[in-house]
Amino acid sequence: MTSQNITARKSGFFHDLGTVALRALRLTARDPEAIGPALIIPLFFLVVNIGSLQSFVEGRFPTGFDFKAFQLPVAVVFAVTGVSRAGSLVTDIQDGYLDRLLLTPVRRATLLLGLMVADFTVVCIMTIPVVLLGLVLGITYETGILGMMLFVLIGGLWGLAFTGFPYAIALKTGNPTAVNNAFLLFFPFAFLTTAYVPKQALTGWLSTIATYNPTTYLLDALRSLISGGWNITLLAKGFCAIAIIGGVSFSMAFAALRGRVSRNS
Amino acid sequence: MQLVSGQSAWAIEATNLVRRFGENYAVNGIDLRVSPGEIYGFLGPNGAGKSTTVRMLTTLLAPTSGDALIMGHSIVTKPDTVRFHIGVALQDAALDPKQTGRELLDMQGRLYGLNSLERKTRVEELLQLVDIDSAIDDRISTYSGGMKRRLDLAAALVHQPQVLFLDEPTTGLDPVSRAKVWKEVRHLNEDLGMTIFLTTQYLEEADELAHRVGIIAKGSLAVEGTPTELKKAIGSDVVVARIPTTETSRAAQIVNNISGVQSVEVQDDEVIISIGNGARGISPIAVALSDANVPVLEITLRTPTLDDVFLHATGNRLQERNEAKVAQ
Numbered sequence: 001m002t003s004q005n006i007t008a009r010k011s012g013f014f015h016d017l018g019t020v021a022l023r024a025l026r027l028t029a030r031d032p033e034a035i036g037p038a039l040i041i042p043l044f045f046l047v048v049n050i051g052s053l054q055s056f057v058e059g060r061f062p063t064g065f066d067f068k069a070f071q072l073p074v075a076v077v078f079a080v081t082g083v084s085r086a087g088s089l090v091t092d093i094q095d096g097y098l099d100r101l102l103l104t105p106v107r108r109a110t111l112l113l114g115l116m117v118a119d120f121t122v123v124c125i126m127t128i129p130v131v132l133l134g135l136v137l138g139i140t141y142e143t144g145i146l147g148m149m150l151f152v153l154i155g156g157l158w159g160l161a162f163t164g165f166p167y168a169i170a171l172k173t174g175n176p177t178a179v180n181n182a183f184l185l186f187f188p189f190a191f192l193t194t195a196y197v198p199k200q201a202l203t204g205w206l207s208t209i210a211t212y213n214p215t216t217y218l219l220d221a222l223r224s225l226i227s228g229g230w231n232i233t234l235l236a237k238g239f240c241a242i243a244i245i246g247g248v249s250f251s252m253a254f255a256a257l258r259g260r261v262s263r264n265s
Numbered sequence: 266m267q268l269v270s271g272q273s274a275w276a277i278e279a280t281n282l283v284r285r286f287g288e289n290y291a292v293n294g295i296d297l298r299v300s301p302g303e304i305y306g307f308l309g310p311n312g313a314g315k316s317t318t319v320r321m322l323t324t325l326l327a328p329t330s331g332d333a334l335i336m337g338h339s340i341v342t343k344p345d346t347v348r349f350h351i352g353v354a355l356q357d358a359a360l361d362p363k364q365t366g367r368e369l370l371d372m373q374g375r376l377y378g379l380n381s382l383e384r385k386t387r388v389e390e391l392l393q394l395v396d397i398d399s400a401i402d403d404r405i406s407t408y409s410g411g412m413k414r415r416l417d418l419a420a421a422l423v424h425q426p427q428v429l430f431l432d433e434p435t436t437g438l439d440p441v442s443r444a445k446v447w448k449e450v451r452h453l454n455e456d457l458g459m460t461i462f463l464t465t466q467y468l469e470e471a472d473e474l475a476h477r478v479g480i481i482a483k484g485s486l487a488v489e490g491t492p493t494e495l496k497k498a499i500g501s502d503v504v505v506a507r508i509p510t511t512e513t514s515r516a517a518q519i520v521n522n523i524s525g526v527q528s529v530e531v532q533d534d535e536v537i538i539s540i541g542n543g544a545r546g547i548s549p550i551a552v553a554l555s556d557a558n559v560p561v562l563e564i565t566l567r568t569p570t571l572d573d574v575f576l577h578a579t580g581n582r583l584q585e586r587n588e589a590k591v592a593q
Binding site for chain 2: 022105
């Protein structure tokens with residue numbers, strides 16, 4: 001083939017999306033230090049929390065309360081919340097590589113959506129070791145294999161919904177320190193909820209906050225797949241929680257993207 | 266004049282291009298016309314507005330007012346179309362250090378809609394250009410500055426653009442790498458007929474490569490023409506007398522009255538004399554200064570350079586700024 005007839009042409013939306021996602025996935029594989037801690041920490045907390053709190057918590061609740069099953073969704077939330085390529089996006093901004101991408105006809109939205117597709121893939125994969133550790137610890141799913149797959153999917157969707165926040169910060173500030181500090185958002189979501197004890201054991205302000213914390217409903221949905229059987233209401237509330245967080249975070253991220261790629265700034 | 270998309274015989278046609286940041290005018294009313302197949306050198310010191318102009322012409326930045334057509338397409342109303350026609354190597358090599366050179370070129374091809382076979386063909390062709398052999402499969406983070414710059418250039422060429430923008434392509438490169446880039450720029454222009462818009466702060470680069478040169482100062486185009494035309498415009502020869510700064514004004518007055526002298530300018534401790542015939546005029550200049558007891562530290566005769574053109578047009582030397590920058 002000679003190059004004489006080769007000319008640039010517009011490609012499809014999904015082609016652009018795939019191109020950006022492919023690069024992000026390739027670089028994620030080359031960036032194990034970004035993923036390693038996010039994987040080890042939830043596994044560590046799962047084991048430690050069960051070891052230290054299982055007898056204490058189970059002793060205070062009716063017979064049949066399984067603290068291990070109660071804790072597994074928390075480990076998933078720990079594993080997937082805040083995992084994103086926002087740090088590398090900042091590097092792209094600082095190195096000028098984002099400008100190189102903007103000089104091409106690539107659809108601007110795919111520059112962010114492609115990263116999110118890669119993130120979704122990564123967080124789904126990161127959920128799997130947590131699920132496997134749960135199986136090793138004897139946790140079984142009342143909803144069976146299908147429920148286990150939905151468990152992984154919900155975990156992935158939650159991780160995806162949350163990615164908008166670090167991306168918004170990355171695109172708005174172009175500052176790696178600000179992006180690194182985005183994990184602070186994780187704390188209220190992860191701890192001001194039913195992470196360690198059921199909601200009826202929470203009192204006062206913490207109970208009130210947990211009621212309004214979307215993570216509470218996410219955890220309820222995930223727990224239902226393990227020990228409650230198919231509960232459409234709880235699952236629907238879980239998906240609503242994901243949609244709310246995703247709606248807010250994606251709105252912020254795409255607003256920041258518009259600002260970053262604006263030719264008037 | 267209103268530019269109309271799709272109606273231009275020029276590869277680049279800019280009319281009254283303005284870019285303001287707050288109250289500051291980075292570019293203030295630039296008019297440009299670059300013919301297809303031409304190398305246009307855009308010369309100016311740091312902060313003159315070169316990069317802002319390039320960022321506007323390459324659609325990264327919208328002009329505050331004015332417009333430009335690239336291959337007949339407006340950067341204001343048709344930036345998406347413009348992007349298919351241009352290749353750009355920005356001032357700092359814009360690369361992803363964690364990818365390999367091959368991956369970067371391949372991704373670039375994908376973003377321009379090339380299919381797998383086309384990408385493979387182009388990457389193989391560009392390998393000869395980047396001249397980095399097996400390192401193409403190494404991560405870009407391991408490349409030298411020259412290799413990165415050549416890869417950046419290759420990335421700009423994957424889709425075979427009609428107009429290539431090179432923003433200070435050799436700044437910071439060693440002489441060998443610089444010569445390689447020059448050779449490639451000539452090849453792209455002469456063999457492939459590519460129009461090249463080249464910004465530089467190196468006079469010799471503009472002199473060596475550009476068919477026409479535009480000198481930008483403080484956001485405006487000060488002067489424009491072929492290097493030969495520009496040099497001729499300020500006189501056939503230049504005599505430079507180095508004199509203690511306390512005496513330069515008096516020396517300038519003295520030589521200004523000598524027959525054949527076309528203009529006299531003072532820059533620090535140099536009195537720069539444009540003269541029709543330098544070989545004939547240098548002696549009378551030396552004698553006149555000696556008779557007036559002006560201490561001459563050094564006197565030299567040379568043909569005009571683009572630096573003289575720059576000085577003539579802006580009142581400042583470009584070369585000194587660059588040298589000072591290197592010294593820092």
